[in-house]
Amino acid sequence: MADEAPFQLLHYELLQYIYKAADGGDAEQGRNVTKLESMGFRVGQGLLERLTKDTARFKDELDVMKFICKDFWTCVFKKQIDNLRTNHQGIYVLQDNAFRLLAQLSAGKQYLELSPKYLAFTCGLVRGALCGLGVKSIVTAEVSVMPACKFQVMIQKM
Amino acid sequence: MAVCIAVIAKENYPLYIRSVPTQNELKFHYTVHTSLDVVEEKISAVGKSLGDQRELYLGLLYPTEDYKVYGYVTNSKVKFVIVVDSSNTSLRDNEIRSMFRKLHNSFTDVMCNPFHNPGDPIQSKAFDGIVSGMMTQTG
Numbered sequence: 001m002a003d004e005a006p007f008q009l010l011h012y013e014l015l016q017y018i019y020k021a022a023d024g025g026d027a028e029q030g031r032n033v034t035k036l037e038s039m040g041f042r043v044g045q046g047l048l049e050r051l052t053k054d055t056a057r058f059k060d061e062l063d064v065m066k067f068i069c070k071d072f073w074t075c076v077f078k079k080q081i082d083n084l085r086t087n088h089q090g091i092y093v094l095q096d097n098a099f100r101l102l103a104q105l106s107a108g109k110q111y112l113e114l115s116p117k118y119l120a121f122t123c124g125l126v127r128g129a130l131c132g133l134g135v136k137s138i139v140t141a142e143v144s145v146m147p148a149c150k151f152q153v154m155i156q157k158m
Numbered sequence: 159m160a161v162c163i164a165v166i167a168k169e170n171y172p173l174y175i176r177s178v179p180t181q182n183e184l185k186f187h188y189t190v191h192t193s194l195d196v197v198e199e200k201i202s203a204v205g206k207s208l209g210d211q212r213e214l215y216l217g218l219l220y221p222t223e224d225y226k227v228y229g230y231v232t233n234s235k236v237k238f239v240i241v242v243d244s245s246n247t248s249l250r251d252n253e254i255r256s257m258f259r260k261l262h263n264s265f266t267d268v269m270c271n272p273f274h275n276p277g278d279p280i281q282s283k284a285f286d287g288i289v290s291g292m293m294t295q296t297g
Contacts, residue, residue, distance in 0.1 A: 045276050049269040052233035053262060056212040057201075132234045134168060 004078050004100070011101060014039070015117055033120045040124020041131070048132040051075060061155065064133050065092050072129055076122075077101075090155035094126075099149040107146040115143045126151060159249060160257070160292050161225065162186040162241040165265065165280060168234060170194055174280040176289055177241075190239050193219045193227045197237050200229070214262070215255055230258040238262065240292075257292055264288045 018035055022028050051071060058064045069081035073096075083095040101118050105111050119141040127139045136156045143149050162177035164186075177186040196219040216229040221244065230238040238261050242249055268274055268282045 042272070042276075046270040046272075049232070049234060049266045053266055055233065057214060057231070057233060059212070134235050 007076070008101065008104070011121060014121070019117070033116055036117070036120035037124035037127070040121040040126075041128035042124075044125040044128020044130075045132045047075070047125070048072070048129040052133075058133065061090075061135065062086070064130070064135055065094075065153070067133075068126060068129060069094060072126075076125065090157060092153040092155070094151040094153065096149050096151075098147045102143070102147050102149060105146060112143060112146070115149075116141075119143070119149065123151065126153065159246060160240050160242050162190065162239075163261070163289050163292060164190045164239045164241075165261075166190070166194065166237040166239065167277060168236060172279075173236070173277075174285070174289075176286075176293070178293060186241060189222070189225065189227060189241055193229060193239050194237070196220055196227075197229050197231060197239075201231060201235075215258055217251075228254050228258070230262070232262060232265070236265070238265075260288055260292070 018032050022032060065084060069084050073081050077100045081094045082097045085093045123139040123141050127137055130137045138154045139151060141149060141151050164172060165174040167173050177183055197216060200216050214230055214232060216231060219227045219229045224244055225241050226244055228240045238258055240257060264285045268280055268285050269276060
């Protein structure tokens with residue numbers, strides 16, 4: 001539990017840093033999200049390299065997704081993904097019922113519109129890890145009720 | 159003990175290649191290059207063959223008259239190739255395995271370095287040191 005707080009604090013500080021550097025309209029907002037996402041991407045790549053050092057080679061795409069839901073998520077957020085669904089055609093939905101980075105926010109609807117900025121880094125993280133494993137993807141996130149969060153992973157066939 | 163050590167990216171271009179300076183460098187480039195086909199074959203055989211071999215260490219890729227070529231592939235599809243002299247018969251499979259292990263550990267450190275750009279040639283001194291250790295060590 002103790003090593004969880006520093007990551008959250010660092011993450012909030014990262015948001016502060018990015019958003020303080022630029023205050024502006026909608027275009028700026030988009031750019032900040034992109035910046036966070038690409039930071040997450042690089043971290044995901046590095047982290048993946050470390051986490052897969054001792055695992056066997058993955059059999060297929062589903063195997064890779066299971067790894068993300070279990071080992072990867074546990075490493076970053078100290079819990080596993082609560083629900084993984086797929087349509088077997090390259091779309092996966094990862095649901096986390098108590099997403100750590102949103103846990104400290106008020107559960108009402110008040111901050112719902114701010115959620116993209118809290119999720120961008122994680123989207124990048126997942127995309128980076130998948131890219132490291134040779135799976136090109138687009139990751140988006142959505143929140144309907146506050147601490148719960150859904151990540152949609154769209155695999156891009158090459 | 160190793161005469162050539164190479165790291166090859168996911169897209170099959172070299173990230174790092176080093177051989178003992180006394181010998182013909184180009185020949186080693188050629189040897190490593192030809193070994194990639196064998197690596198590819200071993201990777202794609204996963205799931206098809208009876209013994210579901212999913213270890214990162216690929217074992218002996220192919221022996222030539224003068225050299226033995228060993229391969230290893232990470233989960234991110236980066237390949238490591240080690241070429242050793244055939245005359246060096248004392249070298250055990252386990253030792254090769256631990257060499258790859260060390261190489262992989264060091265490579266992971268390189269990848270986690272925020273100043274390193276994934277996909278760029280490896281210029282880390284620490285990595286260089288590990289490789290030098292493997293080449294000079296007498297088996």
